[in-house]
Amino acid sequence: MRVLSRTVLKNTLKMILWSPVGFIVVGCFNETTWFADNNNDAASALSDNNKPQHWKMVTAWPKDFPVVGTGANYFAETLTELSGGRIKVTVYGAGELGSGLEVLDLVTSGVAELGHSASFYWRGKVNALQVFGAMPYGMTANEMNAWLYHGTGLKLWQELYATMNIVPFPAGQTGVQMGGWFNKEINTLTDIEGLRMRIPGLGGEVFAKMGGIPVVLPAGEIFSSLTTGTLDAAEWSGPANDLPQGFHKAAEYYYYPGWQEPTTTVELIINREIFSALPADLKSIITYTAQAANMSMMAEYTYKNITGLTHILTERSDIKIRPFPNDVIEHSHEMSQQVIAALNANDAAFSKIYLDYNQFLINVATWSEFSERAYLEARSEVIQ
Amino acid sequence: MRVLSRTVLKNTLKMILWSPVGFIVVGCFNETTWFADNNNDAASALSDNNKPQHWKMVTAWPKDFPVVGTGANYFAETLTELSGGRIKVTVYGAGELGSGLEVLDLVTSGVAELGHSASFYWRGKVNALQVFGAMPYGMTANEMNAWLYHGTGLKLWQELYATMNIVPFPAGQTGVQMGGWFNKEINTLTDIEGLRMRIPGLGGEVFAKMGGIPVVLPAGEIFSSLTTGTLDAAEWSGPANDLPQGFHKAAEYYYYPGWQEPTTTVELIINREIFSALPADLKSIITYTAQAANMSMMAEYTYKNITGLTHILTERSDIKIRPFPNDVIEHSHEMSQQVIAALNANDAAFSKIYLDYNQFLINVATWSEFSERAYLEARSEVIQ
Incomplete structure (x- = not known):
C-alpha cells in the first residue's frame, strides 16, 4: 500500500x-x-x-x-x-x-x-x-x-x-451536547444578533434565522479565531472534545443545553x-x-464529559457556565421547526423518514417526562 | 436431562x-x-x-x-x-x-x-x-x-x-422506573402512613422508615391483592412490565418518578x-x-414503556398519572440516606464499593444537570 x-x-x-x-x-x-x-x-x-x-x-x-x-x-x-x-x-x-x-x-x-x-x-x-x-x-x-x-x-x-x-x-x-462557548454573556435573544459563531449543519441554519452569522471553520482554526475575535462563539460537542481543543482558554461563557444536538x-x-x-x-x-x-x-x-466538567468547576472559576435564556430556547425551537418544515415540504425522501422519526419523538418525549426528566429533577432537588 | x-x-x-x-x-x-x-x-x-x-x-x-x-x-x-x-x-x-x-x-x-x-x-x-x-x-x-x-x-x-x-x-x-400504583391519592407524606405496598429490596426498607408497610408478594398475587384490598399499592418497574400484569385494572393512581430504582x-x-x-x-x-x-x-x-404509556393515555382516561408530592420525595431521599449509611457503617465490603459509586454519582449528577436534565427541560417547555 x-x-x-x-x-x-x-x-x-x-x-x-x-x-x-x-x-x-x-x-x-x-x-x-x-x-x-x-x-x-x-x-x-x-x-x-x-x-x-x-x-x-x-x-x-x-x-x-x-x-x-x-x-x-x-x-x-x-x-x-x-x-x-x-x-x-x-x-x-x-x-x-x-x-x-x-x-x-x-x-x-x-x-x-x-x-x-x-x-x-x-x-x-x-x-x-x-x-x-x-x-x-x-x-x-x-x-x-x-x-x-x-x-x-x-x-x-x-x-x-x-x-x-x-x-x-x-x-x-x-449524548446531549453543550450549547457552545461565547465571549460575552447572552441575556436575551437580541444578544445573538450579529454574533459570528462556528456552528455548522442544521444548527447553523437555525442560528442564521435567529440573526446570528454561522461560520464553518476547521478544527485547527477555531481556537485561534476565538482568541483573535474573528469568532464570537463556537460549539463543538461537550467538555470531552471541547477542552482538548482549548476552547476554555479562549472564551469565558459556556452555555447549555445543546438544543442543536441532543x-x-x-x-x-x-x-x-x-x-x-x-x-x-x-x-x-x-x-x-x-x-x-x-x-x-x-x-x-x-x-470524559464528567472529567472535563470537573476540571472546569474545580480549576477554572473564571469560566461561567450558564443556561440559555428562555427566549433563546423558544426562538431556536421555532426556527428549528421552520428549517425542518422547509425540508419536509421540498424533499419526499426526507419527509417519509422525518414523519416516522417525529411520531416516535412525540411519544418518547412523553415517556421521558415521567421517567428520566422527572427523576433527574427530583434527584437534583434533594442532592446537594 | x-x-x-x-x-x-x-x-x-x-x-x-x-x-x-x-x-x-x-x-x-x-x-x-x-x-x-x-x-x-x-x-x-x-x-x-x-x-x-x-x-x-x-x-x-x-x-x-x-x-x-x-x-x-x-x-x-x-x-x-x-x-x-x-x-x-x-x-x-x-x-x-x-x-x-x-x-x-x-x-x-x-x-x-x-x-x-x-x-x-x-x-x-x-x-x-x-x-x-x-x-x-x-x-x-x-x-x-x-x-x-x-x-x-x-x-x-x-x-x-x-x-x-x-x-x-x-x-x-x-431505565428510570415508575414509582408505583396506588389505590388512593398521595397528597402528602402522611398519606403513606400505614399503606400496605408491594415494594421489595432497599426501596422497601426506605418505605418502612417512611411509615408504610412494605410487603413482598409473588408476581401472580399482586394483581388479586390490589383488587381485594389486601394491598393498597404496588411497584414493579414501568408500563412495559406493569401493564402485562394488569396493575392498571386494579389501581387508579400511577405515581412517578421511581426514586427507588432509577x-x-x-x-x-x-x-x-x-x-x-x-x-x-x-x-x-x-x-x-x-x-x-x-x-x-x-x-x-x-x-415498550412508550407503548404501555400511550395505551394508558389514549384508552384509559380513568388512570391518573401523578408526581409524588415534594415532601414524599424529600423524606424518601432522607430515609434512603439513612438506610445506606447503616450499611456503610456495618459492612466494609459494601462501604468500599459504595464510596466509589457515590463519588462517581456526585460527579455524573453534575454533568447530567447541564446535559440530559437541562435539555429535557428545555424541550418540554417548547414542545406541545
Missing part, C-alpha cells in the same frame, strides 16, 4: 474541516486515484472463511481524536477479537486515504470496506440522512436507540443507504456487496460489534 | 417471588439434587474449540417474561450466532432447573454455565452486590454504564464476584472456571454479546 509522507498527512489534516456536526473541505486534492490500482476484491476473497481478511476503515475524524476517533479504533479492535483474527482492520483518519468528505464514496465503491462517520455529513447528497445524525430539539441517545433498534429507525436507515450500496449500523452516541449518532458503514458475501457469523459479529461500540462510546462520552 | 412435569413447573412458578427488585421464596423445595448426576464438565470439553458446546442458562425470571426474560433469550441467541454455533444455550425460567433464588449457586458450582438476573437478588449473601443492581436516588442507566464500562465499576464488580467463582457482565438496564442493571453471570478455559475469541464474544444485549434491553424497555 502506498504510504503517505508525514508532511502530506499534516497538511491534509489542516485542510479538513471536521466535527461531530458537519464539515467542508476548504481546499483539497483528489486522492481517490491513489488506490485505483489497489482495490483488492474483498468480496470474492471472503468465500474462504478461514483466510484472514485485511480491511480498510476510512473515518471522518482525525486519527485517534478523543472518543469518536478512538471509537473507530475500538470497533476495529473488537471486530478482530470477535472474529478470532479473521478480519483485521486498518483505521485511517480523515485525510489519510481520502478527505473526511470522501468516506461515503470510498465505502460505496468498495475501495474501503468500512467507514466511521455520521450520516449528516452526507446531507449534500441526501437530505434524509440528517435524521440519522442529529436533529435540533430531537431525540436524546436513549430515545434514538429505542427508535433505531426497536422502532423502525434502523430499517428505514438501511433502506435509504441500500441505494448507495451501503449497510449502516449505529456505532456510537455523543445527541449525535455515529455510524459504522460497510460496503453492501462485501457485507452480503460474508458468512452468517461474520455478519452477526459486525452487527453486534457495532451495537457494543455504540454502548461503549456513550459511556466514554459521559465519562 | 431430567424433564420436569408441567404441573411441577406450574406450581413452582407460582411459589417463586421474582421481580426486578428482589424476591423471596414463600415455600420451595430443594431442586439442586436433581442435577447432581447431570453436571457435565463444560470446562474440560472446551479445550476442543470446534466441538459445539451445549450450555445451560438459569434465570431469575419466568421464561419469556417481557424484556428481562426475552432479554435472556436475546443473549443466548446472539451468543450462538456470533460463535458460529460453537456455543448453544438453553434458557431456563425461574423454577425450571431451580428456583430463581438459586441462580447464583447454580452458576458458582458450574451446574449451569450461565445465569441471567440482577445482583441485588444476592444481597442476603453479600450486601455489596446491591450497588450493582439498583440504588434509591442513585445513578440512571447512562450514568451507571459510564461507571461500569469506563469508570471502576465493572472492575470492582468482577473482583467481588471472583470470590464466588463468577465473572459478571452488565447485560441490560431498565435503573436496574441486569447481570449476565458466567462460571469463572468455564470462562477461564475458553479460547480468546469466545471470551470476547461473551463479553461483547453482553454489552450489545445491554444496549438492546435499554432500547426495548424504552420502546
